Amino acid sequence: MTTTSMGSAPQKISLSRVLGPIHVWALGVGIVLVGEFDGWNFAADKGGALAALIVLWFCGLLYSAVAMIDSEVTSTIAAAGGQYAQAKHIVGPLMAFNVALYMVFAYTMLEVSDAILFGDAIVSKSGGDSGINHNSFVAASIIILAFLNYRGVLTNLNFNFAITAIAFLSIVILFFSVMPWSQGTVLKLNELVTPENALPYGWIGVIASFHWGIWYFLGIEGTTQAAEEVRSPARALPLGTMAGMVTLLIAATMTWYVCASLLPWQLLGSTYFPLWDAGRATQSPLLENMMFITTLLAALASANGCINDAARAWFSLGRDRYLPSWFSAVHPKYRTPYRSIIFLTPIALAFAFVADLNQAITFSILSGVLQYTFMSINIMMFRKKWPLGSIQRGYTHPLHPIPAIMLFALCMVTFFAIFLGYGVQLTAMVVFYIVVSVWFHFYRYQYVRRGAQFTMPWPKPQGY
Amino acid sequence: MWVYLTYLCWAVCVGLGGWMLFDWYKIDTTYSEDTLTSSREGEIEAVSEKHKV
Numbered sequence: 001m002t003t004t005s006m007g008s009a010p011q012k013i014s015l016s017r018v019l020g021p022i023h024v025w026a027l028g029v030g031i032v033l034v035g036e037f038d039g040w041n042f043a044a045d046k047g048g049a050l051a052a053l054i055v056l057w058f059c060g061l062l063y064s065a066v067a068m069i070d071s072e073v074t075s076t077i078a079a080a081g082g083q084y085a086q087a088k089h090i091v092g093p094l095m096a097f098n099v100a101l102y103m104v105f106a107y108t109m110l111e112v113s114d115a116i117l118f119g120d121a122i123v124s125k126s127g128g129d130s131g132i133n134h135n136s137f138v139a140a141s142i143i144i145l146a147f148l149n150y151r152g153v154l155t156n157l158n159f160n161f162a163i164t165a166i167a168f169l170s171i172v173i174l175f176f177s178v179m180p181w182s183q184g185t186v187l188k189l190n191e192l193v194t195p196e197n198a199l200p201y202g203w204i205g206v207i208a209s210f211h212w213g214i215w216y217f218l219g220i221e222g223t224t225q226a227a228e229e230v231r232s233p234a235r236a237l238p239l240g241t242m243a244g245m246v247t248l249l250i251a252a253t254m255t256w257y258v259c260a261s262l263l264p265w266q267l268l269g270s271t272y273f274p275l276w277d278a279g280r281a282t283q284s285p286l287l288e289n290m291m292f293i294t295t296l297l298a299a300l301a302s303a304n305g306c307i308n309d310a311a312r313a314w315f316s317l318g319r320d321r322y323l324p325s326w327f328s329a330v331h332p333k334y335r336t337p338y339r340s341i342i343f344l345t346p347i348a349l350a351f352a353f354v355a356d357l358n359q360a361i362t363f364s365i366l367s368g369v370l371q372y373t374f375m376s377i378n379i380m381m382f383r384k385k386w387p388l389g390s391i392q393r394g395y396t397h398p399l400h401p402i403p404a405i406m407l408f409a410l411c412m413v414t415f416f417a418i419f420l421g422y423g424v425q426l427t428a429m430v431v432f433y434i435v436v437s438v439w440f441h442f443y444r445y446q447y448v449r450r451g452a453q454f455t456m457p458w459p460k461p462q463g464y
Numbered sequence: 465m466w467v468y469l470t471y472l473c474w475a476v477c478v479g480l481g482g483w484m485l486f487d488w489y490k491i492d493t494t495y496s497e498d499t500l501t502s503s504r505e506g507e508i509e510a511v512s513e514k515h516k517v
Contacts, residue, residue, distance in 0.1 A: 014503045079505045122469075130466040140473035147480040150487075228505075319505060329500040331491060342488055455506030 015080060016335040018154045019230040024223045024240025026161035029247050031110070031219035031305035033167050034298040036255040037275050038117050039215035039361055045269025046212060046421070047205025049260040050198035052268075054206050055213025056252050062410040063217035065403035066372055067245040069379045071238035074224040075394025077456060078233035080337075081316030082224030082309075083371060083378075088320070089456050090382050093448065095374065097322050097440045098433055100313045102371040103225075107310035108344060109364035110219060112351040114303035115141045116360065120272060121295050138352045145304045146345045149311065152334045153229055160304050163297040168251055170294035174279060175254040177287055178262070186282060187261035197265060210410075210417035214365050216252045219302070220244055221371070225309040234394025272357065307341065307348075314340040320453045322444065362422045366429050369414050376408035385461030 043052040070083075079085035083103060088096035118141045119134025126132060148156045178186040199205055223241045230236040259274045262281040271277050279291030315337035318327025331338040351360065383400055397403060418426050491500070 011499065012502045012504075013499060081505075085505065126466040132466050132470050136470035136473035136477075139477045143477045143481050147484060150484055316505070319501075319503060325501050326497075328503060329497075330503045332495055332500070333491075338484075338488065338491070342484060452504075455504070 013330045013332050014335070015229050015330060015337070016153060017229055017231055019157060019226055019236065020232075021230075021236040021240040021243070022161055023154075023157040024226055024230060024236050025244045025247070026157050026164050026301075027226055027305050027308065028220045028223040028241055028244035029168065030160040030164040030301035031107075031222045031309070032217055032244075032248055032302070033164060033251060034114055034117065034302035035215040035218060036171060036251050037167070037295045037298045038272055039113075040212060040252070040255070041259065041268050041271060041274040042212040042215075042358075043209035043269075044260075044265045046201070046417075047207075047209035048198055048200045049193045049265040049268060051201075051206040051209040052213070053256050053260070055209045056216055056256055058210070058410060058413075059213040059216050060249055060252070062214075062372070062407060062414075063220055063248075064245060065407040065410075066217075066221050066375060067241050068397035068403055069375055069407065070221050070224055071241050071395045072393060072397045073379065073382055074227050074237050075234045076391060078227040078230075078237070079316070079455070080225065080228035080312045082227060082313070083221065083375065084313055084316050085227075086224075086378060086382075087374065089454060089458075090378055090385065091374075093322070093445065093453070094437060094441060097317070097444075098437060099371060099374055100317050100322070101433065101436060102367045102374070103313040104310050104344070106364050106367035106371065107219070107222065107306040107313070108348055109351070109360050109367065111142070111303045111306035111310065111348050112355055113357055113360040113364060114299040114306065115348070115352045116355070116357045117272065118296055118299040118303070120357070121276070121292065121299070124273070125292060135353060139349060141300060141303060142307075142345060142348050142352065145300065145307050146341055148304065149307045149341050150331070150334065150336055150338055152336060153226075153308070156304065156308065157226075160301050164301045167294040167298040167301060168247060170290050171251050171254050171258075171275065174275065174282075174287060174291060175258055177284070178258060178282055180257060183261070187258070189257070189261040192262075192264055193260055200265075207413060208417050208420050210414045211362075211365065211421055214368065214414060215361065217245075217248055218365060218368050219305070220248065221368075221375070222305060222309045225312045228312075238395040307344070310344055311337050311340040314344060321448045322440070359425070362418070362425055363429065365414075366418060366422075366426060369411050369418070370429075370433070372407060373411040373415075376404045376411065379404045385463070386458060387462065390462070391458050 043055050073086045077085050077089055084096050084100040087099040115138040119137035122137045123132060123134045183189055223237060227233050227237060259268055259278045262278045268274060273295055276291040276295050279287040315328055317323040318325050327340050329339045380401060
């Protein structure tokens, strides 16, 4: 036992190593699956139903590359902070600081989006004349999940596993309930997606759809935040992440097929609840209510994982003194980064009360894509500095450097797509990261324990 | 019914939020800062409890 009590000599308090592959799966899929219940469908608004399918395939490729690259690097650098710890060891402190901020922003904004979705779904269910707004439900979802995160990672991710599995099963049940083998019985894909309306804005619409297509899979890289809390990082992280990616590819494909076959593309592109609306379109109260409940569960699972990940990224920054070390406190009983959890909670609440759902999602996507761009460069540097055989890897991804190049190219396309619709936000966010980088370089870095921050017992990199 | 549900949500927020703040205060006044911030990256193997499977 590592906890300490008053009067005894100070002892180490660390995060608990109690998680297995299913928790890694629950963390990754839990964060992402909400994207099938809301968000991906705005791709249809940008480019039509077929564009939403095309970006599903390309984003599937992008995220398969993310999952493979992440699995290799994280199975070697198993530390809380995930990509932050990777960037610190492979690129350098300034990159690491930026990557950690990308993660905190991506997860906090995603948490905000989830909470808004949760509140809006309940308000929508209550009907127009109930006279309530979403604020109480938004606040309750954030506070309850922060409480769960505060109380311990094992119970928290067991809970996430249960609700994520139920949400995924509901997509499978909906898919088989509408008899996908028999087009025309319930589904009407050939009537709703025709050669005339499949790509209403042509190929530029497909490019623009990348902005929202990211939402099919955004957050799967969050599995790496569990690196310091899994019993066997080299096994659990690649296994949980890859299994999560397979789950999401199945869920995304089923979701597109059912929704595009039940909802006209104009409705599909504008609704906030595509799967709930698809359940309603089947005219089965059972399916409609099931999809309503699982929309709520998916939103909770995602927000829960985001609180977990954002807090660990923030905690890691404090531990290396990139931020005040006060944030690196670990709860002696629950073994969680409790100050980071509490600190980020009012920030999420503030954004959730004032932010628009589309804006929150866009800020999350932007930070996520910045992070993926870093990952493509990071793996190239990792393989160059520490070639295969020079250090022990838990997993080695195949076909290097093709996944890295593909990831970089798809990130550039996505930046362009975001620029088309949200150029001001893209510019504002880049300016923000430049300003905080200047602050870190000229002010904050003097407080960092420069030698102590590099903890991996690796040989010198090639060329140094 | 929906209005009462919103009251319940606010009550839960106050209850759980208050509990977290109380626990935070209790922990911070019980343990030293050096102990609470003693976690170091890469040292976890040396300090984790052993699990029997």
